[in-house]
Amino acid sequence: MSSIVTILQPRLRLDDPHDCTDANDVLAIFDAIFDGLVRYGQDGGYIPGLAERWQVSEDARVWTFTLRGGLVFHDDTPCDAEAVCLSLRRMARADKGYTLGAPGVWHQYLGDAAIEATDDITITIRLAKPIADLLDILVYGYVLAPSAHERYDSGDTTQPVGTGPYRMIEAVDGQEIRLERFERWHGAPPVNASLRFKLEADPAKRLSALRSGEAQVANSLDYRGSMDLETSSGHTRAISLIPVAIIYLFNAARGPFSDPRIRRALNLAVDRQALVDRVVHGAARPLTGFVSPAHFGSAPTVNNKPDLDEARRLIVEAGFADGLEIEVDCPTRLPDEAQALTAAVSEQLSAIGVSLKVFLHEDREAYAHGVRLKKVRDMCVFDSSPLSTFRVLAEKIDARVAGSWWLGYHNATVEDLLDEGRRSTDPSEREAIYQQAYRKLQADPAWLYLYNPLRVTGLAGSHPEWRMRTDGVLDVTALPAFASQEPSA
Structure with a gap:
């Protein structure tokens, strides 16, 4: 009789894998059930997924992937090059790749591409424009069994069929998803034979269930409330930068x-560390540029102390010696601390003669659509992801694209650097290019940069070496073996 590992999450959904999302809890389930051509490595970068190797042309427009041999879907049908191409073409459709407020995310990169199976194990992607960072996109190119496409296109996402390390055996009323190890997966077999993802919105209840032994993994725990796990010999408290x-x-x-x-x-003017301490009680790290320290080509500064004298000088020079009122759009959730953050920022900015007039928005989806439609007053509380410097530049900074989250910013030098990055297939050269862009966006900021959250994950037992994957997604193949769990039914 096998045992089952219970994983508690604040969100639990079986979505369409070709609709773009940065929700870590959704991606954890996708990564368990599906594969892409490549996967995120534990410490960053990319490792083989369905593809055992790949190459890119010098102009970064032609990518060739060679599949592993003997790949099969959970329904025992073969996963060959044409099956992979079918999923990539579906992902590239204009009606797919939808995320909150932003339609066609993948279409902008792959919509004009020729995606072809040249034989049973070879896939060629010919791009309309060079993309040296194509793996940033294909890591989310989950491959769905051809037998499931019609069902998914009808809106039924309840029976996922992938090639991933686990296959779904049951989904219970949106509250629970049960998985079992797929013995024909291409990688090293995960140590845990059965998993159960359970929905628990209350972080206190997630922590209690971990302590009582009802769960072996509890994600997104309260930062302060979970501190006593540090001194518990029976539990692990893992902190990761998101x-x-x-x-x-x-x-x-x-x-x-x-x-x-x-x-x-x-x-x-802002004191980022003071904001972190006051608003999220230490559960974040100050952010000094447009992407996190985990992003490729970031170049964060060590000194993030405010410079009020220079800030006041710039305000006066811009013609606001008598003060400046800024109108702010603020949601009531996502981030959930948005109102408290805005109050704290308002207090800090008063030191340079800036006041905030705040407009609250309770409908978060309508708020996102408003931002996409550029219906923003002077500034608005938001977040930025994913773990792709290229995508952040292309989708949010490039004025020529004027993407969903672009709000009028223009820096021609940064756009030239983005074009260089698109063409440069040498990782070290591309990293240096993005570091230049990072520094330019510090000198001429597109946004008010504040912080990167920290996430606490609790595990049963002592696992001092365990850590979350760099992208902040729980990789179930990297979970340790747990000493005792509830027997599976």
Whole structure:
């Protein structure tokens, strides 16, 4: 009789794997059930997934992937090159890749690409434009069995069929998803034979269930409430930096933030560590640029202390010696601390003669759509992801694209660097290019950069070497073996 590992999460959904998401709890389930051509490595970078090797042309427009031999889906049908191409083409459709407020995320990169199976194990992707960071996109290119496409296109996502390390055996009323190890997976077999993802929205209840032995893994625990796990010999408290950036988007198309001096002044005025301590009680790390320290090509500064004198000088030089009122759009959740954060930022900015007039939004989805449609006053509370420097630049900074979360910012030098990065297939050269872009976006900030959250994950037993994957997604193949669990039914 086998045992089952219970994983508690604040969200639990079986979504369409070709709809773009950065929700870590959704991605954890996707990664358990599905594979892409590549997977995230534990410490960053990419490792083989369905593809055992790949190569890219010098102009970064033609990518060739060679599949492993003998791949099969959970329904025992073969996973060959044409099956992979079918999923990539589906992912590239204009009606797919939808995330909150932003349609067609993958279409902008793959919509004009020729995706072809040249034989049973070889896939060629010919891009309309060079993308040296294509793996940033394909890591989310989950491959769905052809037998399931019609069902998914009808909106039924309840019976996923992938090639991943686990296959689904049951989903219970949106409260529980049960998985069992797929013995024909291409990788090293995960040590745990059976998993149960359970929904528990209350972090206190997740912690209690971990302590009582009802769960072996509890994700997104309260930072302060979980501290006593540090001294417990029977549990592990793992803290990981999440590459999501908590920011304020500046409306640079009009108003005060069309002036780069005002954008820079606010970034110089805020005390990020004080905000972290006050608003999230230490559960974050100060952010000094447009992407996290975990991002490829980031170049964070050690000194993030405010410079009020320089901030005041810039405000006066911009013509606001008598003060400046800024109108702020603020959601009531996502991030959940948005109101408290805005109050704390308002207090700090008063030191340079800046006041905030706050407009609250309770409907988070409508709020996101409003941002996408550029219906933002002067600035708005937001977050930025995923773990791709290229995608953040292309989707949020490049004025030529004017993407869903772009609000009028323009820096031609940064756009030139992005074009260089698109073409450069040498990782060290590309990293240096993105470091230049990072520094340019510190000198001329697109947003008000604040912090990266920390996530606490609790595990049963002592596992001092265990850590969350760099992208902040729970990799079930990397979970330790747990000493005692509830027998599976």
